[in-house]
Amino acid sequence: MKTYVWSVDKFVDNLKSYPQITQAAKFLKDNEVIAFPTETVYGLGGNAENSEAVAKIFAAKGRPSDNPLIIHIAEISQLEEFVSDVPQVAAVLMEKFWPGPLTIVLNKKEGQLSELATAGLPTVAVRMPDHPLALALIKASGLPIAAPSANQSGKPSPTLARHVHDDLNGKIAGIVDGGPTGVGLESTVIDCTNEIPVILRPGGITKEQLEAVIGEVAVDPALKNSETAPKAPGMKYTHYAPNAPLFLVSGSQTFLQKLVSEAQGEGLKVGVLTTKEAQDDYQADIVLACGQREKLESVAASLYETLRAFNEAEVGIIFSEIFPENGVGGAIMNRLTKAAGNRVITE
Template sequence: MKTNVWKVDKYVDNLESNPQIVDAAQVLRQNEVVALPTETVYGLGGNAKNDEAVSKIFAAKGRPVDNPLIIHIAEQNQLNEFVAEVPRKASLLIETFWPGPLTIILKIKEGILSDKATAGLGTVGVRMPDHPVALALLKACGLPIAAPSANSSGKPSPTTAQHVLEDLEGKIAGIVDGGPTGVGVESTVLDCTEDIPVILRPGAVTKEQLEEVVGEVRVDRALTETDLKPKAPGMKYQHYAPNAPLYLVAGSHAFLQQLVKDKQQEGLRVGVLTTEESVNDYQADVVLACGTRAEPETVAASLYGVLRNFNHEKVDIIFSEMFSNSGVGHAIMNRLQKAAGNKLIQE
C-alpha cells in the first residue's frame, strides 16, 4: 500500500477547504485509516462507526483487540449521536478543558459505534483535540474518528509525521503532516461514569487541575494492576518502549554513572536519559537530554522523540533518571514506567 503524505500548514485560514484536508477526509469516509496530528501525539484515525475501518487500525498497529480506542470529535453536539448521557461533572470538564488533552469516559448508546472500537465495553473515551489541522479534518469528514497513537503497538508514540512513517509506511493510506505536536504525551483519561471521577491514564491535564473544577478525583488502581479489563488505552500491556531495555534509576548521579561503567565493561553500548541540567554529568556512549527539570512540560514534549533517538543511536541498554510524580510529572513517570516494563534499580 502506498502511504500518501498530505503536508498542511496549521496557520493557514479555512483549513476545512484545504485540498489536502479534503483529500484526507475523503479517504477516511472510504473507511481507510489516516494518521493525523493532535496537540498531544499523532493519532491513527478511522471511522469509529465502521468495523472494517477500526479493524484496519488494529492491524496497522499490531494492537491487541481488547484495548479500546479513543473517539475524536470536532463538535460537542456529536456526543448526542453515540453517548447515552453527559453527567454534570463531565459537562463542567468539557466546558473547561475542551478542546484539549482530556479524554472523558462516558456511557454509550448501543449500536452506533463499532464494538471493535469500544472493545465490547459499555463505555467510550471521547475527546476534542486542540489542533487546527485535526479539527479541520474531523469537520471535513463529518465522522467520529477512532484514533489511538499512530505507532507500532508498544513503541514510543509519534510526535512528528516522520515518526509515523518510520513505523507505519506502507501499512496505512495516508498521513496528514501538520508539523510537530506540542504536549508530547497522550491525553489524560478520566472516567466520568461514577459520582467521583477516576483518572485511568495521567496526561497533560493534571489531577490538581481537574479537582479545581469538580472536587475530588481518584486515581484508578488499574494503572498499576494489569489483571483488570482495560477501560481505556494505556492501562494494559507494555507501551512506549525503545528497542533497547530501559531501566529507571532511583539514586544519585554517581550511582547511575557506576551502572553505566559496569555495563560498558561488559562491552555494551550504554545510553542515559537525563535533562539539560545534568547532560554533562555522565560519561556514557549516548547521553540525551529530555527537556529541563525546571519546566517539566518540556520533558513531556521531548520524551517520545528522545526514546526514538536511542533507537537511532543503536544502544544496547538505557538508564533513565526519575522525575517527580506531581503535576505533569505523573504522566511522565507513567510513560517511563511502562516503557521500562517497571524495571527499577535503586541505590
C-alpha cells in the same frame, strides 16, 4: 499500499476545505485510515462507526483488538449520536478543558459505534483535540474518528510525522504532516460514569487541575497495581518501549554513572536519559537531554522523541533518571515505567 503524505500549514485559512484535508477526509469516508497531528501525539484515525475501518487501525498498529480506542470529535453536538447521557461533572470538564488533552469516559448508545472501537464495553472514551488540523479533518469527514497513537504497538508514540512514516509507511493510506505536536504525552483519561470521577490514565491535564474544577477525583488502582486490569484506552499492554532495555535509576548521579561503567565493561553501548541540567555530568556512549528538570512540561514534550533517538543510536541498554510525580510528572513517570517494563534499580 501507497502511503500518501500531505504537508499542511496549520495556520492556513479555511483548513476544512484545503485540498489536502479534503483528500484525507475522503479516505476516512472510504473507511481507510489516516495519521494526523493532535496537540498530544499523532493519532491513527478511522471511521468509528465502521468495523472494517477500525480493524484496519488494529492491523496497521499490530495492536490487540480487545483494547478500546478514543473517539475524536470536533463539535459537542456529535456526542448526541453515540453517548446516552452527559453527567453534569462531565459537562463542566468539557467546558473547561475542551478542546484539549482530556478524554472523558461516558455511557454509550448501543448500535451507533463499531463494537471494535469500544471493545464491546458499555462505555466510550471521547475527546476533542486542540489542534486545527485534527479539528478540520474531523469536520471535513463528518464522522466520529477512532484514533489511538499512530505508532507500531508497544513503541514510543509519534510526535513527528516522520515517526509515523518510520513505523507505518505502506500500512496506512496517508499521513497529514502538521509538524511537531505540543504536549508530547497522550491525553488524560477520566471516567465520569461513577459518582466520583476516576483518572484511568494520567496525561496533559493533571489531577490537581481537574480537582480545582470539579472537586474530588480518584485514581484507578491499576495505575499502581500491575495485576489490576486497566480500563483506559492504551493502558492494557506494554507501551512506549525503545528497542534497547530501559532501566529507571532511583539514586544519585554517582550511582547511575557506576551502572553505566559496569555496562560498558560488559561491552554494551550505553545510553543515558537525563535533562539539560545534568547532560554534562555523565560519561556514556549516548547522553540525551529530555527537556529541563525545572520545567517538567518540556520533559513531557520531548520524552517520546528522546526514546526514539536511542533507537537511531542503536544503543544496547539505557539508564534513565526518574522524575518527581507532582503535576505532569505523574504522567511522565507512568510512561517511563511502562517503557521500562517496571524495571527500576534502586541505590
